[in-house]
Structures are given as structure tokens and as C-alpha cells.
Amino acid sequence: MPTDKNIEPTINDGHASAPPRAAKKILDVARDLFYRQGIRAIGVDEIVRRAGVTKPSLYRSFPSKDELAASYLRQYDLEFWDRFDEAVDAHPGDPRAQIKAFLTRVGKRTQMPQYRGCGMTNAAVEYPERGHPARVVSEANKQELRRRLRAMAVAMGAGDADTLGDGLLLLIEGAYISGQLFGAGGPAQSVATNADLLIEASLKK
Amino acid sequence: MPTDKNIEPTINDGHASAPPRAAKKILDVARDLFYRQGIRAIGVDEIVRRAGVTKPSLYRSFPSKDELAASYLRQYDLEFWDRFDEAVDAHPGDPRAQIKAFLTRVGKRTQMPQYRGCGMTNAAVEYPERGHPARVVSEANKQELRRRLRAMAVAMGAGDADTLGDGLLLLIEGAYISGQLFGAGGPAQSVATNADLLIEASLKK
DNA sequence: TGACAATGTTACCGATCGGTACGTATACAT
DNA sequence: ATGTATACGTACCGATCGGTAACATTGTCA
Structure with a gap:
């Protein structure tokens, strides 16, 4: 008889x-x-154990561990665009301010003690194989981010908008990686400053 | 009786x-x-099988798989600095040209068909745990790269050299990641251009 | 209350994980 | 030839991997 009963204070809404x-x-x-640990580093047994359930429960809701990982990333995707749009909505019609707002927040997030990078990026590194469910979600997210950054570069009136959009993407990805590589005080803290410098330089052309 | 004898055409030098x-x-x-596949994705059994040896041979030369991974990265480190110094040595006393040369090559490498990013960066993503043998090598490599980039930014006479050095590092890491995320035609192809724009903007301050 | 479907549990599967005890083959010096 | 050291191979270890069959329990409706 397990001692830890399923408390869970009525998550069953009305x-x-x-x-x-x-x-x-x-x-x-x-x-x-x-x-926090990486997808490959975590086994399904540990997941169900920490969730207080058993394995068949997992496999009735998710067809496989890979699909569970994909579900995790789809949720990550939604939250990512929430954060992104929050910065965008805060500065209507001013793409440069939108970028600056977004990257200021990214810069701060990367300095937090247990920052572990972008879940999308990390998943793509863990699963280089084309077509892997997790990678598919990750690639779609990055493609869309690239598209939006390039569109914002156009809206800023950059001479070479595609190059500027891509440059911003490079800085962002660099911040994600550097954040987890260097921790606080790393290069990622300057991502907003560098992005603005790059924008400034790209508009003068 | 195994049919494949140990041919190995006299790798035994003089x-x-x-x-x-x-x-x-x-x-x-x-x-x-x-x-190509990632460290966690490859088991020691596959390594010894493809190498045509047996497991005890592996564990007589390397104390563990983690240490084998660290050895792989130490070798990667040497080759990385070979490439870096090659670009540096090609333009003595001209750090801006050194950066441009290095990043032009990085940009090309990232467009190659089976480019898989930076082995150092990937290892750090795969092993977020502090103190892991592979991560230790990776972090040391990145710290040194940051130090050298900042020093080059100083030599360029940048107003805020640390920020420029870090900005270049962000672009580089972004190129490594984007190269494996987008493949050919991705943002990484513009890393040299964007770096030069950033340098230009940083020198005018 | 009874029927049904959704969710939960126990116990197990073959495959693979990293790692090792122990015997064998080979090279070289005497 | 024979001793000795070193490199290599056979066979195996317990643990964990992702995944499943069969059964018990629960909640929700009529």
C-alpha cells in the first residue's frame, strides 16, 4: 500500500x-x-516516477517517448511565441524597439542561475537525425523565427534585410548557447546591446 | 577463426x-x-564494433566512455585552434582581417552537407552537469575563445572591446547552431558579413 | 444500480547500456 | 627454446533502456 496518496487539490475544474x-x-x-537535463538523459521510468504515475499511463497519452518530447516542444513553442509577442505588442509599429525589448528579456533570462538554453535548440542538437519528431518541431520553430526576424528587418528599412534578420538570429542563438555555457556574466548579457549596434549599422547602409 | 586479419598497412612508423x-x-x-550523431546517441559497443576491436581494448586505453568523449574533445580543441590560428597567421597585426578570414571559413563550413555544428558546443548541450569530463573540456575551450576575441577587439581599438568581443562570440555560436539547424542557405552563411558590420559599428563609437 | 469507458496498477519483455573478470595470442630479450 | 610483458579477445555482469499484456479501479452517465 503506497503511502503517498494522490492528493492533487481538485485540479478537476468546475x-x-x-x-x-x-x-x-x-x-x-x-x-x-x-x-534541465536533456531529453536523452531522462528515461521514461524517471518521468513516471517523479510524476507519481506508472508507465502505461504515459503510453496511453503519448505514443512514444519521442512523441512526448515533441509534445514538450510544442508547449515550449507556444510559450516562446507568447514571450516574443509580448515584446512585439509592447511597441506597436516599432520593430527596432520590439527587438530590443525581446532581447533585453532574453539577456536577462540567460543570466538566471539555472538557465539551460533554448529547449528547441537543445533538442535539435540532441537529435540531429532528420525527421525525428522532436527535431521537426524545433526546426519549424526556428524557420518561423527566421521569417519573422527578416520581416522585422524589412520593416526597419534595412538595406539588406535578410542579412540583418539572419544576423539577429545568429545573436539570439548565440545568446541561448552562451547562456548555458558561461552562466551569469557571460557574453549573452550583451546580446541586446550588440543587436542594437548591428541594427544601427545595417540601417545606415 | 576471424576472416578479417589485422591488415593495417604498417601504421607502425619507423x-x-x-x-x-x-x-x-x-x-x-x-x-x-x-x-555526427552525438555522444549520448552512441554506445561503446557500436564504437568498438566499427573500430574492429573489442570492448576491453577500449577500457584499457580509456577509463570510461566519458573520458573517451573528453579525449575526443581535446583532439577537437587542438584542431579548432589550428583553424583559428591559421586565419590569424594569415593576417599578422590585422585583427579585423583575422576575424573576417576565420568567419568566412566558418560560414563555408556551416554550409557543408553534413555539418553538425561545433563539437564543443554540442557536448556542452548534451552534458549540462557541471564537472562532467566532456563539459570541462568544452567550457575551457569557450573561455579561451572568449578571451582571445576580447583581446582582438581591444587590438581593433573598439570603444567597448568586451562587448564587441562578446558580440563576435555570439555570432560565432549562432553560426554553429544555425548551421546544423538550417543546413545550407541558413543564417550562418552571413556570419562574416554580420560580424564585419558589428565591428564597423563598434569602431565608430 | 448497472453499464461503460477512462484511467490506474502489477509484472514483465527483449535490447542495449557502460563496464569487467579472465583466458589467449603475440613480440622481444635472454 | 623459454620467460616475460604487453596487447587483445571471449564471455559475462547488473542496471537501465523504451515499451507492453493483462488486470483492477474509478468516474459518469442512464
Whole structure:
């Protein structure tokens, strides 16, 4: 008889239905572990153990570990665009200020004690194989980010908008990686400053 | 009786000695597989199989898989600085040209069909745990790269040399990641152009 | 209350993980 | 020829990998 009963203070909101309770716990735990330790580093056994469920519960909600990883990344994708659009919406019609706002926040996030980089980028590094479910989500996210950055570069009136958009993407990816490589005090703290310098230089052409 | 005898056309150079022959084959194979597929993705069994040796041979030359990975990265480190210094030596006393030369080559490398990013960066992503043998080598390499880039920024006479040096590092890391994320035609192809723009902007301050 | 579907659990699968105990083959000096 | 050291191979270890079959429990409706 297990001593830890399933407390969980009525996550069952008002109305009935409410799909799998276990699925949410699993995804929550997986998201945390996958992000902090890496997807390959975490086994399904540890996920279900920390989630307080068992393995078949996982495999009824997710067809495989790879698909669970993809689900984690799809959620990451939503949260990413929330953060991105938040910076965009804060400065309507001013793409340069939008970039600056977004990158200022990125710069701060990368300095936080247990920052572990971009979940998308990390997943692509862990799964170089084309077509892997996790990688597919990651690549789609990056393609869209590139598209939007280039569009913003156009809106800024850059001479070579594609180059500027790509340059911003390089700085952003560099910040993600440097954040987890150097920790606080690393190069990522200057990402907003460098981006603005690059924008300035690109507009004068 | 195995049919494949140990041919190996006299890798035994002139003088005697020549420590374990197996160790070299193992490291060669490990380097290729670790780089292309990732360290966690490759098991020691596959390494010894492709190297045509057996597991005890691996563990007589390397204390553990983690240390084998560290050895792979130490070799990667040497080759990296060879490439870096090659660009530096090609333009004595002209740090801006040195950077441009190095990044032009990086930009080209990232466009190659089976480019898989920087082995150092990838290893750090795969092993976020502090103190892991592979991560130790990776972090040391990045710290040194940062130091040299900042020194070059000073030599260029940048107003804020540390910021420029870090900005260049961000672009470089971004190129490594983008190269494997987007493949040919990705943002990494513009790394040299963007770096020069950033340098230009940083010198005018 | 009874039926049904959704969710939970126990116990297990073959494959592979990193790593090792122990015997064998080969090279060289005497 | 024979001793000795060193490099290599056979066979195996327990643990963990991702995944599943069969069964028990629960909640929700009529």
C-alpha cells in the first residue's frame, strides 16, 4: 500500500470531462526534466516516477517517448511565441524597439542561475537525425523565427534585410548557447546591446 | 577463426614502440560517431564494433566512455585552434582581417552537407552537469575563445572591446547552431558579413 | 444500480547500456 | 627454446533502456 496518496487539490475544474489527469502531470514533469537535463538523459521510468504515475499511463497519452518530447516542444513553442509577442505588442509599429525589448528579456533570462538554453535548440542538437519528431518541431520553430526576424528587418528599412534578420538570429542563438555555457556574466548579457549596434549599422547602409 | 586479419598497412612508423594500435582506431571512430550523431546517441559497443576491436581494448586505453568523449574533445580543441590560428597567421597585426578570414571559413563550413555544428558546443548541450569530463573540456575551450576575441577587439581599438568581443562570440555560436539547424542557405552563411558590420559599428563609437 | 469507458496498477519483455573478470595470442630479450 | 610483458579477445555482469499484456479501479452517465 503506497503511502503517498494522490492528493492533487481538485485540479478537476468546475465542469465535467477533463481529459487525462495523468497526462498533464506527465507532461509537466517531462517538460522540467527534459529542459534541465536533456531529453536523452531522462528515461521514461524517471518521468513516471517523479510524476507519481506508472508507465502505461504515459503510453496511453503519448505514443512514444519521442512523441512526448515533441509534445514538450510544442508547449515550449507556444510559450516562446507568447514571450516574443509580448515584446512585439509592447511597441506597436516599432520593430527596432520590439527587438530590443525581446532581447533585453532574453539577456536577462540567460543570466538566471539555472538557465539551460533554448529547449528547441537543445533538442535539435540532441537529435540531429532528420525527421525525428522532436527535431521537426524545433526546426519549424526556428524557420518561423527566421521569417519573422527578416520581416522585422524589412520593416526597419534595412538595406539588406535578410542579412540583418539572419544576423539577429545568429545573436539570439548565440545568446541561448552562451547562456548555458558561461552562466551569469557571460557574453549573452550583451546580446541586446550588440543587436542594437548591428541594427544601427545595417540601417545606415 | 576471424576472416578479417589485422591488415593495417604498417601504421607502425619507423621507430619501435608505438603505443596501443587499438586506441587510435577507437578514437578515430569515436570522433566521427560522436560528432555526427552525438555522444549520448552512441554506445561503446557500436564504437568498438566499427573500430574492429573489442570492448576491453577500449577500457584499457580509456577509463570510461566519458573520458573517451573528453579525449575526443581535446583532439577537437587542438584542431579548432589550428583553424583559428591559421586565419590569424594569415593576417599578422590585422585583427579585423583575422576575424573576417576565420568567419568566412566558418560560414563555408556551416554550409557543408553534413555539418553538425561545433563539437564543443554540442557536448556542452548534451552534458549540462557541471564537472562532467566532456563539459570541462568544452567550457575551457569557450573561455579561451572568449578571451582571445576580447583581446582582438581591444587590438581593433573598439570603444567597448568586451562587448564587441562578446558580440563576435555570439555570432560565432549562432553560426554553429544555425548551421546544423538550417543546413545550407541558413543564417550562418552571413556570419562574416554580420560580424564585419558589428565591428564597423563598434569602431565608430 | 448497472453499464461503460477512462484511467490506474502489477509484472514483465527483449535490447542495449557502460563496464569487467579472465583466458589467449603475440613480440622481444635472454 | 623459454620467460616475460604487453596487447587483445571471449564471455559475462547488473542496471537501465523504451515499451507492453493483462488486470483492477474509478468516474459518469442512464
